[in-house]
Amino acid sequence: MTTHFIPIVRRAVLSGPRIASWRYKSTGGANSNRISTKKTKPRQLGFNDLDEVSTLQSNSPTFHLDQLKQEDSSGYIHRTLPTSKLLETFREMMSLRSLNPLPNAPRDHGFKPALKAVELAALDGQDSVSISEILANLSPENDIVWGVIYQLLKHGLTPEIDALNDEQRAAVLFNRVHGFGRVKAQYFANAGARTVDDLLVDPDRQWGEKARKISPAELLALQHFAEMELMVPRNEIEQLRTLIDSAFKKADPQLSFEIVGSFRRGEALSSDIDVVVWHPSYTCREAATTKSKKKLEPDSLISRVKQALCSAGLLNEHMIFSQGERKIMALTQLPNSTGSVHRQIDIRLCPTTSLPYMLLGNTGDDELMKYLRVRALEKGWVLNEYGMAKRLRGHTIPTMEEGSGIVVSSEKEIFD
DNA sequence: CATCTG
């Protein structure tokens, strides 16, 4: 609105002359005057041409927020954006970035925390969120995200996404579905699918050159696409925890478990439910069980865990993404409450000996783990999720000396 | 690193 905005707008919009040419190219003729800069890998959809849009970078870590402040010092904090627009944009950006990673930018662009921040602010279901509310939960240093918010405020759109053609949009969408990575997402987009419903309508339809069908696990993920993007509120996980607890007590009181991940760190929202299970009978990893059978041994620990959860109505045969002898990935749902959302649950078995390490390692956060590993190395130890042992010299990669494993019985003991 | 798909 103010004249101050204009230079920025210009930079944003005009910074990509190549975007324009690329758009013409994709809609119109197939002229190949693409400037092949850099040593970028050739990728199917030519996302690389978009890189320049992202050149609207900042010099300081709080560039866009400062910019906002400067342009509208009194009012900016009260400006709002539709919750759904914010969430959708962040999800798209996260997907776009994983499909098309920028050359030397960090993998994590901070859209996860941004999503968390917005969902947190809108927990009560409010349909718009103000800058101040976002700021309450999201670091001002997260400039990539603030840049996107800035664009939304100014133009109501995000240039990077606006510049996509239909096929690229579809790939970005599909990449948000559980089990759809770069390859699969691009394959189906390339095969002509544009929406999740396209992929759902006829489950037997064959897609693309390889005549690929939608697998059962893919179908499951597609059916629950929207639900699976929602974060899980802490109290729901707490409810689930007590249900799991009684299910295990009923099935086998020797079964113990812990819910790790962000939940264990005390966070209010988690992206999934990460359960670690152990049992006194399961100490070291069962050596080379003949895995010629694709189905589970009905007596194995994992199947007993599964049965316990199934009988409690927490798991369902038809809602399983994958199951092996150590791990199950599935959807769960609070029983009885009809409208309850399907949540992603990961269940892993852990040998009792590595339990404290596993719990520690899977609870994080990453910063703490890095710190602990460095300290272990300084002391001549190696620390990982399986244990801590004397460091074996003569290797560039820290190696554990056999038999020198430090047996600990609690996480507390790991802190020297 | 464990699991699935082809």
Add this chain to the structure above:
DNA sequence: CAGATG
């Protein structure tokens, strides 16, 4: 078995 995925 390789390659994809989380």
